Amino acid sequence: MAYLYSMQALIDYLNQFGSVSKANMDFLVRHIEEKTLKKGDHLIDLGQPVNSMYCIEEGYVHCFALNEEGEKLTRRIEGPISCWTVLESFYDLEPSPVECIALSPVKYFELSRKGYDAIKAENEELNGLISRITERLLSEKLIATMKYSSMTAEERYLDMVENQPDVVKIVPVQALASFLGISRETLHRIRRKLVTS
Amino acid sequence: MAYLYSMQALIDYLNQFGSVSKANMDFLVRHIEEKTLKKGDHLIDLGQPVNSMYCIEEGYVHCFALNEEGEKLTRRIEGPISCWTVLESFYDLEPSPVECIALSPVKYFELSRKGYDAIKAENEELNGLISRITERLLSEKLIATMKYSSMTAEERYLDMVENQPDVVKIVPVQALASFLGISRETLHRIRRKLVTS
């Protein structure tokens, strides 16, 4: 069984977390769907339960909540290549507190909860792989989030320019400012200062 | 085999995450040590690798990094009853970026990395229990951290008054302010405003 080129990229990504037999990888991959979004398409709707995990292959999605005034509060910006979901909805079966919309054309992989459960139940090797992936992704995300929360907005912006330059280029200034926890005017001041210095 | 009363509390806590056989729980408990700290004692030293997980039974510990000026930047305040460790050090075997000191007399449980590995390797039921605990604690902490990072300092303070009143009472104002990401003067202004309103 040969894979599409793109599926092979996903397999390489998953193998980082510990290799598994070809048969097990085939079993896993059979539960994953490859899908696309056009710019502006909704990946996750507000208030709907999130029953899948995602892995973006190309493009970016913008996840945000809405405050009382209807302004978008950016919660996350996801791009290639990492696995993620809306934790509080996926784990606790609650309605999603956020809406996720494609900022550009997007290619992504989707693993439904049913597939996720089937893989974990299939055998020990797959269950171990899924556990390792979950633990690693959760701990990395937690470390990154805690690190970010102890930085100023300017430091966080510089970190993004350094480590995620594509995100800074593609994401609207308003969404980026909201992600950094500051107003768009303040982000503008930071950028102006950096340009002139 | 009967347990000390305090050990029984830990077992009850662990059983929340899915029950296991008596034999397995005995095996697990044999790897856990109960220890104490006096006020001011160091639980974790700056720059040392963290090779244990902890579960505070009584009292509070203050975990902080130091900035260039030598000021304490509070990273976490841990009290009863939850399991935790310094993730970035425990998982990646790196020197601890934080120092942890008892704010009061403390009783706690300690599970060394050796014990942790032995429990995971012992059998399927114990491995599954540890995985479930790890995933749940990581995801809850991540959800809480992300929720906190989208709140103002005042909202975070009110949340603590509501949900962790003991922490607010016991922890020095400076440490609390640092934990909330504001100066002690600003925390004082918030408190003054709340008292008079």
Add this chain to the structure above:
DNA sequence: GAAAAACTGTGTCAAATGACACACTAACAC
């Protein structure tokens, strides 16, 4: 391609914050 909508750049101003200063109190060591 014209109109509408969304987004961006920038100035002004009021509010919030941090830095500093200093008096006061509590905790600790001897």
Add this chain to the structure above:
DNA sequence: GTGTTAGTGTGTCATTTGACACAGTTTTTC
């Protein structure tokens, strides 16, 4: 106890930030 150190309450002031306003630009829609 007494002196020393760490921590707290509070006022002043300069800086930073967010809110608002509005003109210019880009993107979308029909």
